[in-house]
Amino acid sequence: MQQFTITPKTKVKILSKRGSYDKETVYRILDEAKICHVGFIYEGYPVVIPTIFGRKEDVIFLHGAVGSRMLKTLEQGVDVSINVTHLDGLVLARSAFHHSMNYRSVVIFGKAELVTDDEEKLTALKAVSDQVLTGRWEEVRQPSQKELKITKLLKIKLEEVSAKIRTGKPIDEPEDYELDVWAGELPLRVIPQKPISDPEAHKELPVSESVNNLFA
Amino acid sequence: MQQFTITPKTKVKILSKRGSYDKETVYRILDEAKICHVGFIYEGYPVVIPTIFGRKEDVIFLHGAVGSRMLKTLEQGVDVSINVTHLDGLVLARSAFHHSMNYRSVVIFGKAELVTDDEEKLTALKAVSDQVLTGRWEEVRQPSQKELKITKLLKIKLEEVSAKIRTGKPIDEPEDYELDVWAGELPLRVIPQKPISDPEAHKELPVSESVNNLFA
Secondary structure, three states: OOEOOOOOOOOOOOOHHHEEOEHHHHHHHHHHOOOEEEEEEEOOEEEEEEEOEEEEOOEEEEEEEOOOHHHHHHOOOOEEEEEEEEEEEEEEOOEHHHOEEEEEEEEEEEEEEEOOOHHHHHHHHHHHHHHHOOOOOOOOEOOOHHHHHOEEEEEEEOOEEEEEEEOOOOOOOHHHHHOOOOOEEEEEEEEEOOOEEOOOOOOOOOOOHHHHHHHO | OOEOOOOOOOOOOOOHHHEEOEHHHHHHHHHHOOOEEEEEEEOOEEEEEEEOEEEEOOEEEEEEEOOOHHHHHHOOOOEEEEEEEEEEEEEEOOEHHHOEEEEEEEEEEEEEEEOOOHHHHHHHHHHHHHHHOOOHHHHOEOOOHHHHHOEEEEEEEOOEEEEEEEOOOOOOOHHHHHOOOOOEEEEEEEEEOOOEEOOOOOOOOOOOHHHHHHHO
């Protein structure tokens, strides 16, 4: 079982039994996410931006318009922190104090690097597209030279990484189990709804396979 | 319609027509969220932490254990940035380039202040509890003096705040509408699943009203 090396930045300090440095665990959490939250320092203050991303092996790709403030800042190689969190449920205890959440979360620390090579840019864009919807890349028009030119891509190596996971039932004070209060877990799930065809479509087409696969 | 004042930090620069400073819009986005992402600078590098929060009027409350590194850092009154994002759907265009997401997002910049007064701490804890699940606070055992003592609460005033929202169909290049590619929107929704009663319960109790209300 391959592990990420624990560093002072990634060591899970509070509730450390919830921590994991296992690569497969980290990949699974990352690959299920549609967005991540990117933290960086801009003009001396912290900024947190939600954004699409892609993973390929031990690299995370971020992309956006060439004018993006986030990408312009990150391409300078400054410190960046990325968080991906799935909220899996509410943990409803008998006491207000012991309420919690079930979640799977990954924290990444690193520095970004500009992707300059056109072929690597395409690899990165495919990774981002696969993250949004597996199989979509093969269905749609590929990026033109002009589109590639106005798209900026950054890569961040997965080196300083940890996961933190909570699952299961609430943990109450021993005496509180006698209270007449229902306790348990309320699972939450992100569920795709019925696809809405583009009202501007020039012709009626069946819903794409990449979308149908989500309901299979 | 009350608005937050636009500042250099909160001015939506890219795709500015998606920006909003309307207080009711911001409140609605915040109040629907179960977690937020908090960004701050720790020993010179950026950190992003997902956490529970509460809102009451123009104040955001964060809470945690007194030993929490995040709270210990923030209570010093340093700059903090908070992001709340709902991912509402995948926007599936005919070209890879024009893929997007529908979302509702709020960015907050500010500084935190320690809540020291016991009564205000209870107000803050109720706000956090209401955010997790409306009505739960009234059903459960209230915090003891000991629990209050080991819980740290911070407040951040909503002053520098903006929202950013994307809804609806994909926007493709004019010539791409002729392609034989299905395009549209795939809505995503967070759906509560069947509650799981605590297997450690000493007696069988009906599921709490606060939970049932979510399915009403």
